[in-house]
Amino acid sequence: MSHIHNFSAGPCILPQQVLEQASQAVRSWDNQGLSLVEMSHRSPAFVDTMEECRALTKELLGLPDRFEILYLQGGASLAFLTAAMNLLPEGGKAAYADTGTWSAKAIKEAKHAGHVDVVTSSKEQNYNHIPEVGHVDPDHAFLHITTNNTIFGTQYAQMPECNVPLVADMSSDILSRSFDPEPFSLIYGGVQKNMGPAGAVMYAIDRERLGAAGRSLPSYLDLEVHLGKDSMFNTPPVFSVYTTMLTLRWLKEKGGVDVIQRENEAKSSLLYAEVDRNPLFEGHAERGSRSHMNATFRLKDEAHAEAFDMAWKAAKINGLKGHRSVGGYRASMYNALPLESVQVLVDVMAAFERSHG
Ligand SMILES: *Cc1c(COP(=O)(O)O)cnc(C)c1O
Numbered sequence: 001m002s003h004i005h006n007f008s009a010g011p012c013i014l015p016q017q018v019l020e021q022a023s024q025a026v027r028s029w030d031n032q033g034l035s036l037v038e039m040s041h042r043s044p045a046f047v048d049t050m051e052e053c054r055a056l057t058k059e060l061l062g063l064p065d066r067f068e069i070l071y072l073q074g075g076a077s078l079a080f081l082t083a084a085m086n087l088l089p090e091g092g093k094a095a096y097a098d099t100g101t102w103s104a105k106a107i108k109e110a111k112h113a114g115h116v117d118v119v120t121s122s123k124e125q126n127y128n129h130i131p132e133v134g135h136v137d138p139d140h141a142f143l144h145i146t147t148n149n150t151i152f153g154t155q156y157a158q159m160p161e162c163n164v165p166l167v168a169d170m171s172s173d174i175l176s177r178s179f180d181p182e183p184f185s186l187i188y189g190g191v192q193k194n195m196g197p198a199g200a201v202m203y204a205i206d207r208e209r210l211g212a213a214g215r216s217l218p219s220y221l222d223l224e225v226h227l228g229k230d231s232m233f234n235t236p237p238v239f240s241v242y243t244t245m246l247t248l249r250w251l252k253e254k255g256g257v258d259v260i261q262r263e264n265e266a267k268s269s270l271l272y273a274e275v276d277r278n279p280l281f282e283g284h285a286e287r288g289s290r291s292h293m294n295a296t297f298r299l300k301d302e303a304h305a306e307a308f309d310m311a312w313k314a315a316k317i318n319g320l321k322g323h324r325s326v327g328g329y330r331a332s333m334y335n336a337l338p339l340e341s342v343q344v345l346v347d348v349m350a351a352f353e354r355s356h357g
Helices: 016-027 044-061 075-087 101-110 223-228 238-254 257-277 302-314 339-356
Strands: 067-072 093-098 115-121 140-146 166-169 184-190 201-206 281-283 294-299 329-332
Touching: 016 238, 044 067, 044 201, 044 238, 067 223, 067 238, 075 101, 075 140, 075 166, 075 184, 075 201, 075 223, 093 101, 101 115, 101 140, 101 166, 201 223, 238 257, 257 281, 257 294, 257 339, 294 302, 302 339
Parallel strands: 093 115, 093 140, 140 166, 166 184
Antiparallel strands: 067 201, 184 201, 281 294, 294 329
């Protein structure tokens, strides 16, 4: 058993039980002597894994029938392009909300597919809040949002109300809370933030919207091609898909997204209460935009940084260093992080106030 309190922003902490089951399958699948990573992805065992992974994703996200699930390679970074290529008609335009580094990258890639209008941005305030979207010209094929901004620690408290379909990068808050899927055409996310080990990206795509862009696409970028092959157009990232499936089983056994949402809210409330109470610290994100997944905060007096770093490292906390574009600290509290780990961090912060306040 590991005693590390893992606040890593990604790849993320996974449930201990999932790591044990996955390592067993790497040694010998079902005790049959063959490793998960050395058998055919066309074998019935792996085909069943892929199907279970796709079905559980749809079930746990509460998606209606019109959605199809794919697990592909290329990460969310390729999905930035794939999303636009599949949903933006030639000569059309798309609206993007610029709420952080990952949004900016999504915008950059979408420009390879067509015209992009950035309809709202919080860049001038170093992305410390989620800006209002307002009315979007209905000529736009969709509005793209990043539901949780991993680096800056902001998150949409509610999905924006919008007059065009929504496309979302949910890499870092997928399956952490429930939401109404009705306005969405496409949801995607790299699995390594909240679902599994790195190597796969999940797409939940509205079947009826596929092909609507009327483009001829290279095979790998064409989600219709992947759908026609049941997410097995080429060799899937077998370890990532299998382990993601185990995490989905774990989440279902726990009671699903509603249960984990309450746990996630308890964790983030505990930490933000300490950030607000403790006179040595201040948060980065505005309160109304705070993320339940990634809390960003800093010391008011940087001179204390070395001593604080020693304190949390001594408490076996890992991955607390903030991203260079924000500085300070970032506590990533993904689904598998126990409340006890947040309590350890809060205790370290409180003790630090007593010794340095
Ligand atoms: C990490 C992250 C990405 C990039 O994911 P890759 O799978 O590494 O390409 C994109 N969007 C968000 C919100 C992220 O947190």
